[in-house]
Amino acid sequence: MYDLSTRKQALALVAQGRSLNSVSHETGISRAAIRSWQHRLEPLPRMTSPAPGPPADEYAYTYLLGLYLGDGCISAHPRSGYYLRIACADAWPGLIEQCREAICRVRPGIGIYVQPKQGCVAVTSYSPYWPQLFPQHGPGKKHERLIVLEPWQRAVVDAHPWEFVRGLVHSDGCRITNWTTRVVGGERKRYEYPRYFFTNKSDDIRRLYTDALDRLGVEWTHCTRGGAPFNISVAKKASVALMDRHVGPKY
Template sequence: MRARARALRARGHNIQSVARTLSLPYATVWHWCVDRPEPVVLGSAVRCFRCRPDQESPLDQAAYAYLLGLYLGDGHLVTTDKVPVLRIYCSDTWPNLIDLCDTAMRAVLANEVQRIQKRGCVAVQSTARHWPCLIPQHGPGKKHERDIVLTPWQWEILTPHAGDFLRGLFHSDGCRFSNRVTVRGKQYVYPRYMFTNESADIMGLCQWALDLLGVAWKMNRRNSLSIARRDAVAALDRHVGPKS
């Protein structure tokens, strides 16, 4: 209740208005908001909803779901530096993907985003102290060598935004291509999606999101998932879209 009172006060409401809105005594609201004002919050803490749950709209949840998908595919969170750095590696082949990643970082937490050219790819990166709050799946070593488990608050975000999460996964470790088969001497061409990841946990999250959206899939290898049915491909097209 104290956080709600301070949030209303920060948006320009006077003490009497806040007290009336929350059905609180005037003196209580004055004590919370004037006598003992909330400490000034600086840097990325201003936008970190895990540290400031009083915010009504803590982040763009669709952008967060997309960014988490990108991170689980081609991302890395460095916490050994003085300030944590989130890096997502995007192939030079897909310039639009680089822009989408940059936009998602800014929508979620980043005030500034850098693009570091590497051999064959661009490292889209942002430095902020509160990235570890929003991506608790970070840790030492490779992702497939450690457990990848979502927190309850992440499930709450991803469930209504499963399509955005899949978009991030397929934009990082997936692809859409034309599959060619020959039957009785006649060649057929049809679109197909593939998703490849060495982590059984990340593969399980992909399967969960596909099931949630009613998209049929099959495992063609231990680390590879295929979507080939016409209706399933059409459904995934609506959520994933091009990364060119």
């Protein structure tokens, strides 16, 4: 139904980072058709050249590593290569844009598209090298297998620890406002105070997070819920101020 130039034009829009929904609305072509053309018209690169070393933009990579460990996955393409998908909640459009920007800076020129899901989107990009850039990739759930940084990743995280913490918090964390009441001069008053939470089932990923906090001088505590130590809390005033300065809430 569509000639080759029409198909290539639609794929060019997707390659600019546009979502399938956006391209479909603009061109009148169904998302399913565009998705199928991505695989039929674009030859997939073969892994004939050596895998890239540490990314040139280590700052962006460290943030993306935090996002991947929290809400990311890598899946193999049926023929060759891999897709990186980072789940981002619809409630945080700024996070979606930061995720896309980080991928662009880690792999310049790569195609990125946004797949709508229920309550979230999957920021998705294709590269044959994602498993080399994220060697924590493997079968099964992250909390059911060992998660250890490679020496070159450790060096990158040590150089940019705040970006690593920011990526983890933006994926599996939040900044909330707690409150309590106290009786002062016979009158009960309400007091509010902010705190950061990070929640992840993987002991290894939580340890990577708390190790980074320790190096940065951020005080933290385990906050057990239902007998499960999955929550890391930062509530001390000075530590929250540090987190606000370098991490901040999602938006």
